[in-house]
Amino acid sequence: MTLIELVICINIIILITFLSYPKNIIEKYQLCSFSKQLCSDLRYVKSKNMLGASDVYLQIKNENNNTYYTVNENKKDIKTVNLSKNITLKTNQNKFKFNQNGSIGKGATIHIILNDLTKEITVTPTGGRVLLKEGKYE
Numbered sequence: 001m002t003l004i005e006l007v008i009c010i011n012i013i014i015l016i017t018f019l020s021y022p023k024n025i026i027e028k029y030q031l032c033s034f035s036k037q038l039c040s041d042l043r044y045v046k047s048k049n050m051l052g053a054s055d056v057y058l059q060i061k062n063e064n065n066n067t068y069y070t071v072n073e074n075k076k077d078i079k080t081v082n083l084s085k086n087i088t089l090k091t092n093q094n095k096f097k098f099n100q101n102g103s104i105g106k107g108a109t110i111h112i113i114l115n116d117l118t119k120e121i122t123v124t125p126t127g128g129r130v131l132l133k134e135g136k137y138e
Contacts, residue, residue, distance in 0.1 A: 027114055030084055035112050035119040035132055037081065041071055042096060042123065042130045048073070049098040057097035060089060060110075088113045102128040 041058055048056040053073070060069045067089055071079040083089065093108040107125035111118060120133040 027086075028117060031087065031112060031114040031117050031119055034081075034083065034087060035121060038069065038110070038112070039121055039130050039132045041069070041079065041081070042121070045071060045096060046098045046102060046128055046130065050100060050102050052100065054097075054100070057095055059096070060091060060094045062089075084114075086114055096123065098128050104128045 045056050045058045055075065056071070056073045058069060058071050061067070066082065067087075068080060068082040069089075070077040070081075090111040090113065091108060093106060096104065096108065098104050103126050104123055105125070108123045110121040110123075112121070122131045122133065123129070124131070
């Protein structure tokens with residue numbers, strides 16, 4: 001086997017590895033980044049409500065097999081985030097609006113599911129804490 005044949009074989013092995021391996025990593029990254037963005041937007045809504053803006057809320061919508069959420073302020077959508085087609089949301093509450101003391105009327109859990117990966121966001125009823133279950137809790 002010559003040096004050129006060896007280099008070509010190694011390149012083919014590396015190429016196959018790069019083509020098959022990252023798909024799982026990319027899906028995990030999409031799930032993590034979306035769940036952190038949703039947490040951040042929920043915390044934004046909470047802080048705006050605590051500062052006296054009672055017309056700010058986050059709403060999860062499902063229309064035409066398209067799941068997305070919007071942040072609404074002054075009856076206008078200031079932010080719309082569409083989910084990837086392979087990510088699903090399961091929640092017991094679709095509209096999130098906090099009281100001026102930071103609490104929310106009814107606690108909620110949002111499950112963000114991508115294939116066999118799941119992230120969970122919990123909004124506590126009394127304190128309104130927005131908790132992302134990740135890392136050592138999984």
